[in-house]
Amino acid sequence: xxxxxxxxxxxxxxxxxxxxxxxxxxQFAELGYDRTSMRQIAIExxxxxxxxxxxxxxxxxxxxxVIELPFQPADVLPGLLAGxxxxxxxxxxxxxxxxFESEQGRSQIIGLVRAAASEPAAARLVRDLLTREVFTPLxxxxxxxxxxxxxxxxxxxxxxxxxxxxxxxxxxxxSRGQAAVAAAIAPSLQHxxxxxx
Amino acid sequence: xxxxxxxxxxxxxxxxxxxxxxxxxxQFAELGYDRTSMRQIAIExxxxxxxxxxxxxxxxxxxxxVIELPFQPADVLPGLLAGxxxxxxxxxxxxxxxxFESEQGRSQIIGLVRAAASEPAAARLVRDLLTREVFTPLxxxxxxxxxxxxxxxxxxxxxxxxxxxxxxxxxxxxSRGQAAVAAAIAPSLQHxxxxxx
Numbered sequence: 001x002x003x004x005x006x007x008x009x010x011x012x013x014x015x016x017x018x019x020x021x022x023x024x025x026x027q028f029a030e031l032g033y034d035r036t037s038m039r040q041i042a043i044e045x046x047x048x049x050x051x052x053x054x055x056x057x058x059x060x061x062x063x064x065x066v067i068e069l070p071f072q073p074a075d076v077l078p079g080l081l082a083g084x085x086x087x088x089x090x091x092x093x094x095x096x097x098x099x100f101e102s103e104q105g106r107s108q109i110i111g112l113v114r115a116a117a118s119e120p121a122a123a124r125l126v127r128d129l130l131t132r133e134v135f136t137p138l139x140x141x142x143x144x145x146x147x148x149x150x151x152x153x154x155x156x157x158x159x160x161x162x163x164x165x166x167x168x169x170x171x172x173x174x175s176r177g178q179a180a181v182a183a184a185i186a187p188s189l190q191h192x193x194x195x196x197x
Numbered sequence: 198x199x200x201x202x203x204x205x206x207x208x209x210x211x212x213x214x215x216x217x218x219x220x221x222x223x224q225f226a227e228l229g230y231d232r233t234s235m236r237q238i239a240i241e242x243x244x245x246x247x248x249x250x251x252x253x254x255x256x257x258x259x260x261x262x263v264i265e266l267p268f269q270p271a272d273v274l275p276g277l278l279a280g281x282x283x284x285x286x287x288x289x290x291x292x293x294x295x296x297f298e299s300e301q302g303r304s305q306i307i308g309l310v311r312a313a314a315s316e317p318a319a320a321r322l323v324r325d326l327l328t329r330e331v332f333t334p335l336x337x338x339x340x341x342x343x344x345x346x347x348x349x350x351x352x353x354x355x356x357x358x359x360x361x362x363x364x365x366x367x368x369x370x371x372s373r374g375q376a377a378v379a380a381a382i383a384p385s386l387q388h389x390x391x392x393x394x
Contacts, residue, residue, distance in 0.1 A: 156354070184394040188354065
């Protein structure tokens with residue numbers, strides 16, 4: 001099937017789908033879930049508004065298609081959790097700060113956290129994604145009886161760092177260097193991983 | 198000046214202002230900043246839409262009129278920070294969890310955090326309020342050279358707890374008891390207050 005765009009260009013179906021995903025990714029990250037509309041995505045992608053739902057379903061389904069983690073937990077968690085357990089907090093803190101200091105990683109995680117704070121349906125999507133992709137593998141890596149609880153405590157500090165440092169830009173946390181902040185939160189992550197919780 | 202509502206009732210000006218504030222408080226908390234509209238506030242308050250901006254200015258100004266902290270930092274921080282400095286993290290953690298477990302306190306803090314994650318203008322309003330009302334007095338209470346940095350690290354863990362436990366409802370953190378969660382985060386807050394950051 002070929003889709004004829006209003007402009008007279010004739011992108012193939014895959015080009016149209018990709019243009020919609022590109023616009024959706026940008027608007028969800030910049031505007032947050034609530035203020036992103038299917039209509040504005042269609043306008044930015046240069047396609048008829050009906051094609052957005054035709055190819056990508058509901059707003060929630062489209063959101064699920066474009067949210068991405070800035071790293072593949074299955075690739076990195078085993079390495080971070082291997083080695084001396086008493087240093088795992090420091091390794092995790094350095095890794096997380098490294099991801100967030102890249103523009104793409106920061107933009108992806110900000111989009112996720114802002115969606116989590118928006119309407120309850122979006123919060124559920126984010127919770128399910130994070131539980132499946134991050135917290136379950138993290139808990140498996142921790143391996144203790146109460147590993148799922150420990151993983152969710154680690155998550156609370158990391159989400160709070162994203163909010164305070166990157167979204168709210170609370171000073172002086174927002175302007176401290178990456179290595180200093182990693183060193184400051186490492187003992188908290190270590191406490192959640194191996195301490196008395 | 199007397200305002201005549203559409204219904205034919207004749208509330209006084211103060212009644213109209215109060216009805217608008219009441220509707221605004223409810224909608225900002227339930228829907229978040231982005232999805233709350235001046236028009237819907239007017240409808241819920243039963244007043245003409247023009248009166249909302251007439252009495253309360255812009256959406257940002259109205260938001261500022263209704264956001265409230267669930268506690269008065271000036272009243273509670275000195276007591277929490279007095280006494281053995283090595284127990285201050287535990288006292289702060291118990292206090293915070295106690296506030297969040299009351300329905301009103303939780304609803305106020307959820308409204309604040311959700312607004313902070315919404316559009317940048319609202320995030321700035323929340324940051325300025327928290328800096329003035331919470332972080333500056335907290336830093337004064339901590340009193341060390343790097344007290345402002347310590348206060349912002351404390352803030353990152355508390356905001357993250359609100360996100361993970363109350364907004365995203367990440368399990369098993371969301372369903373653990375108040376005392377257990379306070380005990381789990383206390384060493385992290387203690388680290389930020391007096392540890393090597």
